[in-house]
Amino acid sequence: MGADVLRRVVEHLSGLDNAPASGNVDVADLCRRLAEPPPDTGTPLDQLLDPLFNEWVGHSFTTTGPGYMAYVPGGGLYPSGLAEFIAATTNRFTGVWQAAPALVQLEANVLSWLAEWMGYPTSARGLLTSGGSMANFSAIVTAREHHLGERLRDGVLYTSTHAHHCVAKSARLAGILGDRVRVIGVDEHCRMDVSELADAIADDFDEGLRPFMVVSSAGTTNTGAVDPLEAIGDLCEARGLWHHVDGAYGACFHMVPELRPLLAGLPRTDSVALDPHKGMFLPYGTGALIVRDGELLRAAHAGHADYLPDLNAEFYDPSQYTPELSRPYRGLGLWLPLKLYGAAKFRAALAEKRELALFAAEALSRVSGIVLDAPPQLSLLAFHLTWPGASTMEENEATDALLARVLQRQRVMLTGCQVDGRHLARICVLSFRTRRRHVQNAVDDVAAAAAALRAERGVVA
Template structure:
């Protein structure tokens, strides 16, 4: 018998303790500290532990999980965890992850993962339909939006730069230029650096009063680069900027890209799945005109990390970028099954699609549509409360679920620390147009109107100056 298997008794015990752990974690979320103070002594001990020569067994391992790991983990599932575009996992996610780990499918070529191949294809076709892509679209699930953008730009290079697979950038040719906005995610810069484009050839286009890419400035930048002998080849627009949730004017950018023969990639990691909400389609409909788009099921579909996605309108272009022949991996092509090693850089790949597919099966798309609509409503509730409160200033229009605001006369770093320390909420900092502020991002299916009202009450207290008692001036302590 393998030394690495559990006995029947150990397996039963592990199952019982796992259910107890998951149930206890779920029930403890409302009372948990959203940002627990790390036990540095415990964490130091974890780091200094030597590699164990002998195992400690199932019960001792669960004890360590319960007493050392969980208490020193950020409570991402707390309903007032609102600092990032990161929601808690949906209820079925942990169970789907367990099944995926148990069967351990390698989702590279279909012989190693036939059911997984079909499940991933189904998920990708569903997501392509949400975006509005044609049936010719293909895609792949990734580790997140940053990797999806990197892989999209690599596909764009193969498509727009003749001979790129053979010569790469080692060629006597004009410098390649990519365009994005000053509000774009840093993954665009990172992709340009990794792919050899270079940060000197990334143009950060100014934004308008709503923090959307300025199409006139984009047009001028492209013309200037062409006049200087450089080669524009790609525009990265954003459907939901991280700071404010702004959506670039996608139709106007798509018109310009068509006119200039540029690849259009849309970073929709935050916003694109809000296309499930009918009210957002007018703002985001231009997503359907992109050459490629990234979106994140681990955000608004609340899949456990990691679950990103890249979709390419013309699926053949994605395969052209990533398919390589290798005799030791060759199997017969099958119209039903897909070799995902031909659609991305990885060979070994986990079964990410199962948790996305399982959640849609368990809850149905209407449940996610309702949840997204509720987060939009909660963001407007917070924004309305801020606008109605003297001493609080809304810093940007609320397009999605990011709400940026300032508290007059208050140090925002100290305010963020205070909000976390008293367990009101974990919010984040923001810098907009040179002004420092606070950002709440409501991508949390557990958040309720009561949570928003609690935050507003605390913000109102912070924004109200202390009242001077009659007959004596404010002391230093009062101030």
């Protein structure tokens, strides 16, 4: 069975360079047909794998492909997939240290490497999660527990209009209801407005509420904006608030010493969420939260029962730092590729992705009709299409049409966002498979679509 699965996986991956940027996902009828009652009898593996690989997998965005520059890519490193296979089939219990001490130590190593790359002290501790959303959730729980204890209702959390939607969702799940979440405006670069933040905090203190946390972004999903982390850090320090940074998209760039100035202030934060399934190219299912004062993370998550082995003081015990007990052994998926390739290769890949985004921005700025609204702060850029006399509504329709035409070529997949009523197209370069020629394809396809759309609107080139 293993050999059969591996053969099909390798065949699938070998075809990625020529695969369409997205399969047909308009398949509601197929999904209705796929719904079925529980199977009572078995089916030969081949008959299950054939439609899986030949049909169903293909009805999806090709997130592993080199042309995937939509949302926030990652790619899905093959050795990490092998690590997940090993972890699942050896199926050791890594919820508590005593059940698999050496395996848990490998995960602890990975967490301490991440902490070091974020510029955190050795007192930092962390956890591997299913992704950025859960990492942000655990951060909010930790800050809430530390600052508010059991009196949640007057605690106030601050974030920006461009924060990922999981921040407000996580706040609600953590018991911080919508009327205690302040959504702060942004400046012309889509970064949190620190003076508005300061005013909002001051107003809430005056009202007798308890401001306790700011969630800033190190790379927003919309335009890749990095909030002014230093200034927010100063304010949080002065007013005694927890500063968490959602670095699900961007924090991994802090691994690269020469890019650290782009994320200045990150090492001062109280906690950071990062997504190795984005910035370290892993398969979906691995996020991370690192908390500067590891004791506070432990205080929020510790728990014990007499059917569990005794706690040890010396070693990292996942059950004391995470909401989970039984859990996938996520650490191996990071440990294996990091040991196999070495961190230098990851740094080089991240630096290359930024260079490619700068290259795309420079090339697009020379395309007639393309307005670069957000040049890359990290590796994401956003732009729209215009022509003389165009209204915002016409530009919005044309930019949407541009995205659709680019996808029609099936070489690259891009997605858009909306900022202040304006529709923007985005290019996010973060897959390890995306190289210069693929970014050139993106630029060429945008340029061709822009020229065609402008010509259709009677614009002379």
